[in-house]
Amino acid sequence: MNELQYLIGVIIAMALATYFTRLIPFVLFGTGKESSLLNYVAKSTPPMVMMILVVYMLKDVNYHSFESVYTFLSIAITIGLHVYKRNALLSIVTGTAIYMFFVQM
Amino acid sequence: MIQSAIKVSLPIMFGFVPLGIAFGLLFQDLGYPWYFASLMGIIVYAGAAQFMAIGFLSVGLGIVEIAMSTFFLNSRHMFYGLSFLESFGNWNLRKLYLIFGMTDETYALLTTIKVPKSFQKERYYLYITLFSQIYWVFGCTIGALLADILTFNTNGMEFAATALFVVLLIEQWIMVRKLLPFIVGFISSIIALVFFLDHMLLVAIMVSIISIVLLRLIKVNHYE
Numbered sequence: 499m500n501e502l503q504y505l506i507g508v509i510i511a512m513a514l515a516t517y518f519t520r521l522i523p524f525v526l527f528g529t530g531k532e533s534s535l536l537n538y539v540a541k542s543t544p545p546m547v548m549m550i551l552v553v554y555m556l557k558d559v560n561y562h563s564f565e566s567v568y569t570f571l572s573i574a575i576t577i578g579l580h581v582y583k584r585n586a587l588l589s590i591v592t593g594t595a596i597y598m599f600f601v602q603m
Numbered sequence: 604m605i606q607s608a609i610k611v612s613l614p615i616m617f618g619f620v621p622l623g624i625a626f627g628l629l630f631q632d633l634g635y636p637w638y639f640a641s642l643m644g645i646i647v648y649a650g651a652a653q654f655m656a657i658g659f660l661s662v663g664l665g666i667v668e669i670a671m672s673t674f675f676l677n678s679r680h681m682f683y684g685l686s687f688l689e690s691f692g693n694w695n696l697r698k699l700y701l702i703f704g705m706t707d708e709t710y711a712l713l714t715t716i717k718v719p720k721s722f723q724k725e726r727y728y729l730y731i732t733l734f735s736q737i738y739w740v741f742g743c744t745i746g747a748l749l750a751d752i753l754t755f756n757t758n759g760m761e762f763a764a765t766a767l768f769v770v771l772l773i774e775q776w777i778m779v780r781k782l783l784p785f786i787v788g789f790i791s792s793i794i795a796l797v798f799f800l801d802h803m804l805l806v807a808i809m810v811s812i813i814s815i816v817l818l819r820l821i822k823v824n825h826y827e
Contacts, residue, residue, distance in 0.1 A: 505635055505660065511670035512656060513646040519677040520702045523684030524691070538819050539812060540685045542784040544714035546811040547683070548772040549788030550795075551707060554804050555765040557796055569762070576766045577773065586770050590614045593766040598759035 568600035604722050608730035611716055614767050615708045616738040621760035622650060623742015629657050630743070631750035640747035644740035650706065652676050653743075679805045682812055683710045692725040701725070704732035706739075708767065715774045787814050 527536060559569050576593030583589070623644065630640040630653075643653055652673045659669050683705055691698045709732055716731075718724045776785065788811050795807035 502635075504663070504666070505639060507666045508656065508660060508669050509639070509643055509647060511666045512643075512649070512652060512673045515670045515673035516647055516649045516652060516677050516680075517703055519674060519680040520684060520705045522681045524688065524698075524702055527685070527688055529689050535816065535819060536685065536688075539816060540688065542787075542815045543682060543686050543812065544711075545772075545775040545779050545781075545784040546788035546791070546815065547808060548711060548715075548768060548775045549785050550792045550804065550807040550811065551711065551768040552765070552772050553789065553792035553796070554807070555768060557800075557803060569765075572762060573765070573769055576769050580770050580773050586767075586774070587610075587613050587617075589770050590617055590763060590766040593769075594617065594760060594763045597762035597766075601759035 565601070568597060572597035572600065604727060605730055607719070607722070608727060609734055612712065612731045612734045612738075614763075614770070615712060615735045618708055618763040618767050619650075619735065619738040620742040620745075621763065623739050623744075624746035624749075625761075626650075626653055626657075627743045627746020627748070628750050629654070629746075631747045633657065633660055637744070637747035637750075641740055641744040644736075644743035648704065648706065648736055648739065649673070649677055650739075675802075675805070679808050680705060680710075682808050686710070686714050690724060691728070697725060697729050701728055701732055704736055706735070708764070709735050711768060711771045715771045715778070783818070784811075784815065787811050787818070790814075 527533075556569065559566050572593045575596055576589050579592055580586070580589035626644075627637075627640045630643070631637065643656070647653055647656075655672065655676060656669065659672070684702065687701070687705070691701045712731065712735075713728055718727050779785075788807075791807045791811035791814060792803070794810055795803045799806040
């Protein structure tokens, strides 16, 4: 097996494995109309996952350096701006620009 | 509808393009032709897994091992589909693509946005998902192509993903207005962080879903 065959094999295997994980619930549960518990889980999952994703993004911050100060300051600005204007793009771009300014300073 | 989909998906662009560029740059170090970075963006389309693959490819790990690792790394997506069982519509090519395109970012966005009444939901979802993937493939390609000449300092741009999730968390709060799922999510994250650092995302999502099911069952029995 040469180099490119290996790479293409890997890409195909990864594509199948990834698609499989995303497809499973649709195959298992159909449209989910029959179960109220499933409905409840489906409704509760987005807020739970969003909370988890935020914690996940913060887990690798180095809490013994200024990085943590920059991170939380940028998050505070993002939250403040978003509560004030409710413009997702504006909040994200501003927060990111401020964070980039801090870390490149 | 297309304009609206582009506008709504712009925050994803800010996350995906720099992240895709970072992937392309690293991928180029492996020495393969640049278009394989694009190909991965097109047919694998999974951020974390693609970064993981760079490490695996560089040591020549077996295909089966790579497939298994990809499956476990992405198995959190199994729970994402639960939120779209109905709203992705009937089985057709569009639904297959919507399922294919469900990354952390698109999941977060699609579960948070309100679809305007005049739009057909599945179609609107399709555009958002498609544009998101275009941003990603664009980033992967640019990174791989410009590996040698790129000088723009992207340091810190990864914060865009954090900012996106923070903003969507606020939007979720405005929509849901119930503390319980947020608390369950937070506690599950902490438990997963303390005990399963390497698989934090998957463990946190599993713990949170099991907890919310148990809480619901207890509550239902309580009222009956």
